[in-house]
Amino acid sequence: MKTWGVILLVFLLKIQEKTVKGGEDEFIKRKGIQFWLNGSPFYSNGFNAYWLMYEGSEPSERLKVSTSFEEASKHGLTIARTWAFSDGGNRPLQYSPGYYNEQMFQGLDFVVSEAKKYGIKLVLSLVNNYDDYGGKKQYVEWAKSKGQSLSSEDDFFTNPLVKGFFKNHIKTVLTRVNSMNGVAYKDDTTIMAWELMNEPRCPSDLSGKVLQEWITEMASYVKSIDANHLLEVGLEGFYGDDKKQYNPNNTKVGTDFIANNQIPGVDFATVHSYPDQWLSGSTGEVQLSFLQHWVQQHILDSLNILKKPVIFAEFGKSYKVSGYTSFDRNQLYNITYSSIYSSANEGGPAAGGLFWHLIAEGMDNFRDGYEIEIGEKSDIVGIILEQSQKLSRLRKKYTRKMLG
Incomplete structure (x- = not known):
């Protein structure tokens, strides 16, 4: 009996060690308002690095990917959000509908395999709302070149040929077999x-009907190919008519945080936070006050209405915007992080925050005013590290409770 007791203890300790490290053999799942991984709730600090595939496609630049993941891991960051698209233009992934650049795809293969090496989970975005890296405009141009009579970028959401192009991209990415490890993306637990889209907007239909129908169709299509991975829309968090008073300046962009995230197949909600852009010209104090209410309202709605987890998938403050102070930037991070931690500590829906954005040394052409070099010693890097440590301790606490 003593021998079996020792074996059981060793087994439980191995489970605990694997769970604390983030696990490698299970998909992250949703249970109610929480994410779960390897038998316990999953809370995580993370970052955006949209450039990963782009740099990973050049063997001479791959060290930037590896170094960034290594530094991120040292600072307790375990989620990275990045682009799985580059449509037309310079160094495309998809240079025309259904035709792909193998070198770029191998760059994404490298990103996925390196992320696994450093214990980092990936959120992969499938298309852009904006012109950068092609986006919905490029899809519409492709359809026009095939004889379609289209007048708006928003035809991306309704034109059958365009939707067919996008569905083909979804299928191509999800079924891609990684050239470095032989694992199909849809079977890879690193993801x-x-x-669905980075910051979808449909200004031609502020009622929200067009986007609601598009999300419903595309979410169902993703799940028909890949039932293992979680899915989110890419929303900024703007409300529809019912709660537009919570939006900055009552702005409407054709999305509805509540309705869009209630669609079957959408597993969790996302929120972006850029008060320096949305409330430009206002004081830092006004922007921070807005942020506090913005974050709290989305946590409350995720808890009480959606009953799903929420990730604050983009946030930051640019030193290139008039009125910037490092104090206000630090406060923006502190408000976001403390709100996430308070919710998580109470078993609530907030599961993590992903700042915009991480860069490596020597990437000056990617500086947009929001960038963070995580390898530098600075106040903001210290704030990021502290949040990682707090969420890690919280996860360990839950794990110990479950192990008795």
Whole structure:
């Protein structure tokens, strides 16, 4: 009996060690308002690095990917959000509908395999709302070149040929077999979630009907190919008519945080936070006050209405915007992080925050005013590290409770 007791203890300790490290053999799942991984709730600090595939496609630049993941891991960051698209233009992944650049795809293969090495989960976005890296405009141009009579970028959401192009991209990415490890993306536990679109907006239909129908169709299509991974829409968090008073300046962009995230197949909600852009010209104090209410309202709605987890998938403050102070930037991070931690500590829906954005040394052409070099010693890096440590301790606490 003593021998079996020792074996059981060793087994439980191994489970605990694997769970604390983030696990490698299970998909992250949703249970109610929480994410779960390897038998316990999953809370995580993370970052955006949209450039990973782009740099990973050049063997001479791959060290930037590896170094970034290594530094991120040292600072307790375990989720990275990045682009799984580059449509037309310079160094495309998809240079025309259904035709792909193998060198770029191998760059994404490298990103996925390196992320696994450093214990980092990936959120992969499938298309852009904006012109950068092609986006919905490029899809519409492709359809026009095939004889379609289209007048708006928003035809991306309704034109059958365009939707067919996008569905083909979804299928191509999800079924891609990684050239470095032989694992299909849809079977790779390194990937945490798919994102339908980076910041979808449909200004031609502020009622929200067009986007609601598009999300419903595309979410169902993703799940028909890949039932293992989580799915999110890529929303900024703007409300529809019912709660537009919570939006900055009552702005409407054709999305609805509540309705869009209630669609079957959408596993969790996302929120972006850029008060320096949305409330430009206002004081730092006004922007921080808005942020506090913005974050709290989305946590409350995720808890009480959606009953799903929420990730604050983009946030930051640019030193290139008039009125910037490092104090206000630090406060923006502190408000976001403390709100996430308070919710998580109470078993609530907030599961993590992903700042915009991480860069490596020597990437000056990617500086947009929001960038963080995580390898530098600075106040903001210290704030990021502290949040990682707090969420890690919280996860360990839950694990110990479950192990008795």
